[in-house]
Amino acid sequence: MPGTQLPATAVPAPRDRTGRMILARGEATGHAHVIVGPDTALLTIPDDPASLFVKIATRAHVVHEEHGPITIPAGTYRVVRQREYIPGAYRYVAD
Numbered sequence: 574m575p576g577t578q579l580p581a582t583a584v585p586a587p588r589d590r591t592g593r594m595i596l597a598r599g600e601a602t603g604h605a606h607v608i609v610g611p612d613t614a615l616l617t618i619p620d621d622p623a624s625l626f627v628k629i630a631t632r633a634h635v636v637h638e639e640h641g642p643i644t645i646p647a648g649t650y651r652v653v654r655q656r657e658y659i660p661g662a663y664r665y666v667a668d
Contacts, residue, residue, distance in 0.1 A: 577651045579616065579626055586617040586625060596625065596635065596652050604638040608645070625652035 589595055589605075594615035596606045608615060610633030616626045627633070627650045634642040 577626065577649050579628060579649050580618055582618055582620075583616040583626055584619055586615040586622075588615075596627075597654055606635055606637050608633050608635055610634060610645075626650065627652060 586594065593605070593607045594609070594613070596608055596615070598605045608627055610629060610631070612630035613633040614628045616628060618624045627645070629645060629647050629650075631647050633645045635645060636642045
């Protein structure tokens with residue numbers, strides 16, 4: 574969500590072994606949604622590593638192997654994974 578308040582305890586999120594900032598990794602395909610930009614930071618909360626935030630000074634792009642890049646304007650965003658309802662529960666949408 575744009576205009577999100579960044580928690581004071583946020584720290585840089587770990588990158589993968591190639592240095593990418595991964596927003597979500599595909600469970601079915603192994604592909605990943607990655608955010609790229611020279612002035613972009615992926616942040617997390619130390620006590621809750623599943624909580625991700627993105628801070629972008631000018632603009633960034635979300636890239637994925639199966640679609641074109643998506644431009645994201647400057648701002649602070651909370652990363653939310655889409656869920657779907659299955660009878661009696663919810664699960665994260667698989668890529």
